[in-house]
Amino acid sequence: MPEPLTTEPPALDGPVPAELVAIAERHGQVVAAGDHAATLADFRPDRTGQLLGSARLPGRLVSSRLLRLRAEPDGLVAAFIRYTAADGSQTVLRSRWIKLDQGWRVTQVRNVPDTPPVIAAAGPRDDGLDRPHWEGLRAGEVRVQRCAPCGHWIWAPQPLCPRCHSFDLTWPAVDPAGTIYSWTRTWQPFSPELSGHLPFVVVLAELPAAGGRRLLGVLRDGDGADVRVGQAVRGFIDLAPSPDAWPVLRWSLS
Numbered sequence: 001m002p003e004p005l006t007t008e009p010p011a012l013d014g015p016v017p018a019e020l021v022a023i024a025e026r027h028g029q030v031v032a033a034g035d036h037a038a039t040l041a042d043f044r045p046d047r048t049g050q051l052l053g054s055a056r057l058p059g060r061l062v063s064s065r066l067l068r069l070r071a072e073p074d075g076l077v078a079a080f081i082r083y084t085a086a087d088g089s090q091t092v093l094r095s096r097w098i099k100l101d102q103g104w105r106v107t108q109v110r111n112v113p114d115t116p117p118v119i120a121a122a123g124p125r126d127d128g129l130d131r132p133h134w135e136g137l138r139a140g141e142v143r144v145q146r147c148a149p150c151g152h153w154i155w156a157p158q159p160l161c162p163r164c165h166s167f168d169l170t171w172p173a174v175d176p177a178g179t180i181y182s183w184t185r186t187w188q189p190f191s192p193e194l195s196g197h198l199p200f201v202v203v204l205a206e207l208p209a210a211g212g213r214r215l216l217g218v219l220r221d222g223d224g225a226d227v228r229v230g231q232a233v234r235g236f237i238d239l240a241p242s243p244d245a246w247p248v249l250r251w252s253l254s
Contacts, residue, residue: 014071020097021069023104024079027095028064031057032083044098044105050187055093055109056196060086067092072224075099080112096224111196114221115250118238119191123246129157132171137237137247141173144210153211176235176249178207181214183227199223203251205233220252227253 010021023042030038043051061083068080076096083091096108124131136143145154147161148168160167183203189195201222206214219225220236232254240247 010066011068013068016069016071016077017099017104020077020079020104021066024069024081024095024097025066027079027106028066028081028083031081032061032064034061042106044100044107047107050198051106051109053189054187054196054198055111057083057091057093058085058087058089062086072096074224074226076107076224108199108224110198110223114197114223115238116197116200116218117193118241118245118248119193120245121191122248129159133157134246136171136173137249138240140237142176142215142235142237142249143171144174144207144213144215146170146172146211153213155210155213155215174207174209176207176215177209177254178205178233180204180227180229180231180233181206182229183219185223185227201225201227203227203233205235205251215249217249217251220250222253225253 027039027042040048063084065082066079067082070078070080072078076098079095079097081093081095083093085091092112093109094112094114095106097104098107124134132145133143145157146152146169147154147164147166148170149166150161150164152161152163154161154169161169181204183201185199185201187199189198194200201219202216203219204214204216206212217235219227219233233251234254236250236252237247238250
């Protein structure tokens with residue numbers, strides 16, 4: 001079903017250039033019409049390959065609607081456009097626009113929500129050593145392995161303590177607050193679920209409450225974030241998408 005006719009203007013957040021409203025609206029229209037040449041002409045020339053693989057839309061689009069334009073601190077402007085398919089399903093893309101010598105061009109695009117979904121492979125290892133960690137996430141806690149006799153924190157999980165060789169291992173809950181030890185911005189969809197959610201940022205966070213052990217996770221809404229080593233982060237648990245799936249640990253800049 002096409003978008004209903006409306007004269008409601010898009011929401012404008014911050015100092016958005018007036019001419020970009022019409023440009024973003026036209027961009028949505030050419031995308032919905034399947035005009036590939038016009039769509040590519042709106043892309044930043046040196047990022048065409050990345051942009052083509054960064055968003056995912058259903059086939060047989062029938063209409064588009066510009067919902068919102070948001071000025072961002074880095075000088076870019078984010079446009080949120082909702083596309084409607086012939087079967088009535090709707091998809092929102094967020095494109096970031098930059099002013100170049102040749103005019104406004106799309107420099108980033110991806111599906112909304114900003115944080116990638118949970119991938120099908122999320123969950124305990126085949127050997128089950130890390131299962132208490134995943135069970136902890138289901139219970140709303142971040143649990144890290146620790147040796148009961150010597151107090152040594154262990155990550156990744158091991159069958160025995162690497163310090164004293166004890167088999168008496170526990171899984172206490174820890175405060176998921178720490179700092180970024182390292183990070184990377186990924187432009188490749190390493191699983192089907194990630195297609196349309198590129199780029200995304202993965203951080204390795206060092207947790208003082210777990211003896212400095214480092215846990216990996218996706219940074220919430222991090223594709224356009226100014227990420228630096230040493231920044232404070234806090235862990236949040238994203239709920240499982242279905243009863244037979246597992247929740248995952250995400251990080252957010254504090």
